């Protein structure tokens with residue numbers, strides 16, 4: 345009896361010790377994973393989620409929010425810097441998800457194996473004066489490498505792409521998955537939720553409503569004129585003056601730049617983005633669980649326009665995007681905006697596809 349209690353205590357201590365030691369080699373990483381797996385068995389059933397770029401401005405608060413999500417049972421934090429610290433910190437939160445850290449390219453495959461949802465906020469952010477497309481040269485390669493890992497280690501995972509320029513990085517991801525033979529357009533989603541979050545906030549301010557009670561569809565893409573708020577389809581139904589329409593459209597399209605300028609060289613939106621990404625990831629997980637009626641806007645492959653990718657209203661479910669909803673009726677102002685958006689989007693998509701195939 346006593347001996348049994350002793351060995352149970354010894355097992356508990358061994359488990360705790362394995363969590364206190366940071367991984368220094370692949371062998372040690374494997375040992376720690378075994379320790380964590382014992383713990384994971386005790387955790388509530390749920391989904392396995394990886395954040396790639398977890399040490400960054402978005403990655404850290406996003407990881408914190410995912411650790412708070414009761415649908416997550418295992419949370420993998422991957423980055424090329426600082427994941428031991430971020431992981432130790434977040435792992436002390438007394439919520440259900442088991443947290444594991446992975447540092448550097450040699451641990452990418454371990455980070456990805458078995459994941460249900462992979463969220464990608466890896467890559468450099470804008471400074472004042474830059475467009476999102478100016479990030480292409482660095483971020484395109486980062487997204488390609490990470491997606492090659494996903495194709496190899498968790499080809500069935502839902503992928504949420506945050507890294508800019510989203511209008512090009514999502515087509516890059518699609519090409520990587522096509523080459524690997526794992527492409528499923530239903531599972532690849534560009535995160536444009538921040539545009540909707542901003543639109544709901546700014547429209548709520550104008551209408552004097554709680555932003556949580558406002559829903560503005562935002563379609564097209566995620567850069568400048570490609571961000572197309574459909575103010576004629578706001579819920580609750582309402583009407584705006586032409587001054588309000590032009591103020592709101594411009595503020596929503598330039599929301600990212602507003603933050604970049606206010607941060608004055610220290611980066612772009614991180615906290616509101618983490619909130620938006622966590623909200624979108626939660627919607628994806630509820631869809632995977634089988635919840636009904638989950639509709640979000642996302643930049644995906646679809647036939648809503650003649651372009652191969654377009655941010656649209658989508659219904660999420662067990663297989664990712666289960667239905668792409670039509671654009672709905674547009675007014676003249678929105679139809680003109682759509683034409684402008686399509687011109688820039690076509691170039692960004694072409695640039696991404698060409699990069700992935702060169």
Ligand SMILES: NC(=O)C1=CN([C@@H]2O[C@H](COP(=O)(O)OP(=O)(O)OC[C@H]3O[C@@H](n4cnc5c(N)ncnc54)[C@H](O)[C@@H]3O)[C@@H](O)[C@H]2O)C=CC1
Nearest residue numbers: 397399400401402423424466467468469506507508538617
């Ligand atoms: N989709 C959207 O609505 C938004 C997208 N973004 C984009 O998100 C990206 C990240 O922004 P921040 O977090 O502010 O940048 P950040 O520089 O604070 O963090 C980026 C993180 O990515 C990591 N990283 C770099 N190369 C990596 C690699 N090969 N593998 C894994 N991790 C790698 C860095 O070490 C860093 O920790 C930017 O491209 C930014 O433009 C930002 C706001 C909104």
Ligand SMILES: O=C([O-])CC(=O)C(=O)O
Nearest residue numbers: 470538599600601612613
């Ligand atoms: O503006 C940026 O560079 C970051 C971003 O995508 C946003 O805040 O919407």
